Each structure stands twice: as structure tokens, then as C-alpha cells.
Amino acid sequence: MPEDWSRALAVVAHPDDLEYGCAAAIAAWTDAGREVTYVLATRGEAGIDTLEPEKCGPLREQEQRASAAVVGVDTVEFLGHKDGVIEYGTALRRDIAAAIRRHRPELVITLNHRDTWGGVHWNTPDHVAVGRATLDAASDAGNRWIFPELVEQGLEPWNGVKWVAVAGSVQPTHAVDATPGLERSVRSLLEHRTYIEVLTSEDPETYCRTFLTGNAQAVAERFGGKPAVAFELFSR
Numbered sequence: 538m539p540e541d542w543s544r545a546l547a548v549v550a551h552p553d554d555l556e557y558g559c560a561a562a563i564a565a566w567t568d569a570g571r572e573v574t575y576v577l578a579t580r581g582e583a584g585i586d587t588l589e590p591e592k593c594g595p596l597r598e599q600e601q602r603a604s605a606a607v608v609g610v611d612t613v614e615f616l617g618h619k620d621g622v623i624e625y626g627t628a629l630r631r632d633i634a635a636a637i638r639r640h641r642p643e644l645v646i647t648l649n650h651r652d653t654w655g656g657v658h659w660n661t662p663d664h665v666a667v668g669r670a671t672l673d674a675a676s677d678a679g680n681r682w683i684f685p686e687l688v689e690q691g692l693e694p695w696n697g698v699k700w701v702a703v704a705g706s707v708q709p710t711h712a713v714d715a716t717p718g719l720e721r722s723v724r725s726l727l728e729h730r731t732y733i734e735v736l737t738s739e740d741p742e743t744y745c746r747t748f749l750t751g752n753a754q755a756v757a758e759r760f761g762g763k764p765a766v767a768f769e770l771f772s773r
């Protein structure tokens with residue numbers, strides 16, 4: 538992965554997307570003194586069958602903030618789109634472009650925007666919408682004539698995004714050593730306790746460790762034998 542950057546902005550659809558996807562890499566980056574900010578399109582309020590959205594949203598927001606803190610991320614913003622029915626379009630691109638202009642990152646991170654996770658594992662429409670809109674917004678953020686209302690709000694164009702790194706891609710091109718951040722990535726995922734306890738009957742910690750270790754190991758084969766977090770890197 539490129540190392541010549543100081544600020545990253547991670548933009549995903551739901552609480553837990555980054556924890557399932559790439560928190561070990563984020564821990565390593567914040568250790569190195571880099572600033573990472575999270576932006577979530579939704580509060581994940583439709584994620585738990587037994588919990589009404591009005592109760593679920595605030596709870597998952599709280600868990601996401603705790604989860605981010607474990608890997609050294611202090612700023613977590615929510616765009617307030619509706620969980621499960623995020624619409625790809627100019628409203629979403631504008632919200633993400635505004636976040637990019639506010640935070641002025643060199644690296645933007647998002648989650649798999651393709652139709653599947655590989656093979657016949659279908660992706661969700663929210664991930665596809667947010668991933669695609671984030672790739673688009675990296676350019677939108679730099680153009681003063683796209684979304685001129687943002688300039689009126691004091692958000693000057695930011696043309697400094699050099700890369701968009703897509704976690705969970707079926708076509709990874711780059712990787713970060715997962716070893717230094719792996720234990721914290723387990724703790725970070727574990728903060729989504731309400732969600733995980735509904736998801737699995739397994740002990741939550743065992744579940745998180747097995748999942749994240751397995752993922753890092755699966756990537757190792759392609760990246761020099763080291764457990765890793767893989768990204769598909771789009772240069773700009």
C-alpha cells in the first residue's frame with residue numbers, strides 16, 4: 538500500500554462494515570500517527586430483526602463509536618441515509634463529496650462495490666450503492682461546478698484524493714500486514730455486541746477472532762505468506 542499520506546477517510550454503509558472489512562489495517566495506520574475518520578451512510582437501524590429501528594439506530598451508533606475508538610479513530614459521522622434502501626444517486630454522491638471536502642483525505646477507503654463477494658455470494662444493494670458513490674465522489678469533491686451548493690456552504694473543492702482503496706474486493710491489488718492490528722481488530726468487531734449476539738450462538742469473542750483470523754489467513758497466500766488485509770486500489 539502507498540505510505541505517502543497522512544489523512545484517510547473511510548466511507549461505508551453500515552456500522553460493522555469496517556470491522557468486518559479492514560480494522561486491522563486501520564489500527565496499524567493510526568499507530569503510525571495517521572489520521573483516520575469514519576463516515577457511515579446509515580446507523581444500521583434495520584440490521585436486527587428483534588429490535589425496532591428507533592431503538593436499534595442509537596444503539597448501533599454507540600457501538601460503532603466504541604468500535605472506532607479501539608483502533609484509534611475518534612471522529613465518526615453518520616449521513617442519516619435509510620438502512621437497507623440507500624439509493625445510489627446524486628444525493629448520496631453529494632453527501633460523500635461534502636465529507637471528503639470537510640476532511641480533505643489523500644486516501645479514501647470503502648467496501649466492496651461489486652455485485653458479489655466472489656462466486657455466488659451476492660452483495661447487498663447498500664454496499665454497492667455506497668461503494669460506487671464513494672468512488673465517484675472522490676472526483677466530485679475536486680470539481681467546483683459539481684454540487685456548487687457545497688461551495689456556497691463553505692466547502693471548497695478538495696482535489697487531493699490520490700487513491701480509493703476498496704476493502705473486501707474480489708480483485709485485490711494491494712495489502713497491509715494484519716499482524717500488528719489483528720488483536721485490536723477483534724476487540725473492535727466485538728464492540729458490535731448487540732448485533733453479533735443476534736447473529737451467532739457462538740461465543741462472541743471466538744466468533745470475531747475466528748472470522749478475522751480466517752480472512753487475514755486467506756489473503757496471506759496471495760501476499761507473501763503474511764496474514765493481511767487486502768484492498769483493490771484505484772489511483773486518481
Ligand SMILES: [Zn+2]
Pocket residue numbers: 550551553554664
Ligand atoms: Zn454492511
